[in-house]
Amino acid sequence: MHTPIKAYLVGGGIGSLAAAAFMIRDGGVSGADITIFEAMAIAGGSLDGGGNPTDGYTLRGGRMLTTDNYECTWELFKSIPSLEHPGRSVYEETIAFNEKHVSHSMARLVDRNRFKLDVKSMGFSMTDRLELLRLSEASEDVLDGSAITDWLSPAFFETKFWFMWATTFAFQPWHSAVEFKRYLHRFMMEFSRIETLAGVKRTVYNQYDSLVRPLQHWLQQQGVRVLTGCKVEDIELKEHDGVTMATALQCVRDGASERLELGPDDLLFFQNGSMTDAASYGSMSSAPPKLSKRDSGGWTLWEKLAAGRPQFGNPAAFNSSIPESWWESFTVTLHDSAFFDRMEKFSGNSAGTGGLVTFKDSNWFMSIVLAHQPHFAGQPEGVQVFWGYALHPDRIGNFVAKPMADCSGEEILRELCGHLNFDYEVMAKANCIPCRMPYITSMFMPRVKSDRPLPVPANTRNLAFVSQFVEVADDVVFTVEYSVRAAQMAVYQLLKVEREVPPVHAHDHALKVKFDALVKAFQ
Structure with a gap:
């Protein structure tokens, strides 16, 4: 009698959850034979x-979604039922929400005088245009290992385009030129509407409530086991005739060590690396502690597997320079409408219809966004939540004389009110929880192609890598889509599923998209 395939997934992020769903839906694997x-x-x-x-809501990050891209994500969520609308999928629920709440930012950039800048023009010089064109047309082999600053002059980083593009996607000048080029092509449709963020789509609530919860609920209905509080500390490998195979897992659960043997037909999916590893929270009265991978051990397993195995990538390319890969976010819970009322009047956008409001002259390079309320499932009437982040939290504030990294939630709110010229009284019933993330843009670090493993590395029989740190041609990291696409590729390859992974839409090849981008570049 044939023993059914069992699948084990190390890490419970969206990549693993998606992989489990694809195995059940397209690979014929029983949910009862899948463990996360x-x-x-x-x-x-x-x-x-x-x-x-009561204690304050928390969001480490916010993810930008589009319906013009994200081919694998939406194809998956067409299969996942909504938790709140019987008979609808998560995809249908999201589309309906965005038809009702249309994005059109009216205060994308704000200067030191609290003027809302006219951002129809990108502010390019002819040199900027030529350099940007040269970078966008260069091959990845030529760009390999280089930074954006290797290709663009200092003046480019003072353009309105850079202020908007950088804060929309969280780029820094020292980040990967390859990734920047990929973004220019993948989101070329957004280039011509970057000032309004009209192409951005939002989930009904935060992405945990709107994407993770329904997906996990569906998986558990299929019998998938999700074991939380269980850390996998080692993956045992056997190498024979040039083929690598995972043979066992060693993990710690509830303080007890366990070893799990893998059968000859079993599959293992590993989420290598984490952008939110070693994240830490502060409070209204304290700054977040300064942690690193030494405190969390979150990169240890990938480092162990990759040692002496170049096909498994090079984690050091991504996790070796916290000053270049970190920023800080903050989530604010309000118990009256004073701030939202003032902000909506100032911006011209009701909550959920604007995008990021970026304070261009902020030393911290700070932005905030007011989502449609409620932003959390079960959020009570009379409570409002907004999120913000700063790309330069190591710098002294404009209104608070210390780096954001050393600031409490209360001090962050004072800095924000300074930029808006709002009386601090609008924050009288606010609770601001800051969050430090040392590796949040680690996947943007300059890299060469071999630094990231393929979803299924060459000559690997039953082991796949599913994360933001794998190599997927043409797609862009720091997106839900990247993890879902990597998961779908890995599942289809290991299970030999005869179904095409949805291709990346080549919007950048469309004549109208190219023309619109050209016109925008010369405005």
């Missing part, structure tokens, strides 16, 4: 949303 190991108390990885109205 997650070291944290809940699954979802970087797509998180926590807290409560």
